[in-house]
Amino acid sequence: MRAVVIRSFGGPEVLEIAEVAMPVPGPGQVRIRVAAAAVHPVDLHTRSGGLADAGLMVPRDVIGLGWDVAGTIDEIGSGDLGFAFGDEVFGLSDRLDVPLGTHADHVVLDATAVAHAPRTVSLIEAAAVPLGALTAVQSLDLLALTAGQTVLITGAAGAVGGFAVELAVAQGLRVAATAHVEDEALVRKLGAEWFVPRGARLGEAVRALVPGGVDGAVDAASLGAEALDAVRSAGVFAAVVGGAEPVGLRGIRVANTWIRADGRRLDELAALVDAGRLTPRVADSLPLHLVADAHHRLAAGGLRGRLVLVP
Template sequence: MRAVVIRSFGGPEVLEQAEVPVPSPGPGRVRIRVTAAGVNPVDLHTRSGGLAQAGLMVPRDVIGLGWDVAGTIDEIGSGVPDFALGDQVYGLSDRLDVPLGAQADFVVLDAAAVALAPRRASAVEAATIPLNALTAVQSLDALALTAGQTVLITGAAGAVGGFAVELAVAQGLRAVATAAAPDEDLVRELGAEFFVPRGGRLGEAVRALIPGGADGAVDAASLGAEALDAVRSGGAFAAVVGGAEPAGLRGIRVSNTWIRADGPRLAELAALVDAGRLTPRVAGTLPLDRVADAHHRLAAGGLRGRLVLIP
């Protein structure tokens, strides 16, 4: 079978579509025939060696790429009562140090990292959800806000930020979104009550709308101290990129969202998609052998949603 791997760090030229053995699922695991696999910034940072330099992974002879997957269960290991052959599922491969990731013809995942896919979404759409929506919802969990409170979401037109807006609204929070000015209509459609165009002094702009500042912030754009300034004293702040969290000035509780796979939470997200309350966004699709093009496009920026590879 084919799989996207790297054998050295560097630019998109190090990406390889390799022929590897089809994996078999051990106890508690399932094998998925991949229909669609998302491409995320973590793939670029893995490929470049940035994550290894940061001490987040060990350099290996072969490293597999791909976190998001949607497809069909075609083999089940022992001790997995909740799935059946032929189930349409989606899931998350949340380990960096693997020889085989989700960008492949088949992938084996822990059953606990998988859920039945949304019924009202295609496999391509489903493949945009796990990493980004779980990052958004786990960030909101860390804030521990209650209904009626305000949450600032930076990068609100992006993949994580867009999901964060919708999930905040689903929790009864009042979303304050910041993004490029042309994205205002988009983020308001996602449910943002307030909008602040990117640029200028974010803290002052938010405080003009919310006296004292927002109760919390999900910093999907990694603005750091600039976004922290828009949060009230004693509020909460969730960074979504390692090393991007600011100091907890003014008693603000600062956390970093280290994403983890969560099958039960993916099931909840699928229900929100089916209810029309969570919107997958596909920036484009490419065949597996054009993974380097996907890396170039993602690195160039400006995408609204995620690129998806079709094995």
């Protein structure tokens, strides 16, 4: 079978479509015939060596790429795993140091990292959900805000930020959002009550809308201290990107979101998709052999939605 791997760090030219052995699920695992797998910034940072330079992974002779996946279960390991042959599922591979990721014809995952796919969208759309939506919901979990409180979402038109807006609204939070001025209509459609265009003095602009500042922030755009200024004293702040967290001035509790696979939470997210309260966004789908094109396009920026590889 085919899989996207790298044998050295560098630009998109180091990406290789390799022939590899078919993976076999062990106890507590399932094998998924991949229908779609999204491409994320983490894939670009893995390929470039940025994550290895940061000490987040160990360089290996062969490294597989890909986190998100949607597809069909075609083999099941031992144990009562709650899945059957032929089930349509989506899931997340959350380990960096693996020889085989989800950008492949098949992938083996722990059953606890997988959930039944949403019924109302295609598997291509489902593949755009796990990493972004789990990052968003786990960031909101770190804030531990209650219904009626206020939250700032930066990068609100992006994949993580857009999910964060919708999930915050689903939790009963009042959302202030910042994104490019051209994205205001989109962000308000996702549920933001207040909008601040990118480039404004964020702290001042948010405080003009929410006197004293918001109760918490999910910083999906890595604005750091600029976003922190919009949070009230003794508030809470979740930094989506490791190393982008600001100093917790004014008694603000600052935490990093370190994404983890969570099949039970994916079940909840699938239900929100089916209820029309969580919106998968796909910018384009490409065949697996055009993975380098996907990396080029993602690095160029400006996408609204995920690029999805379709083996």
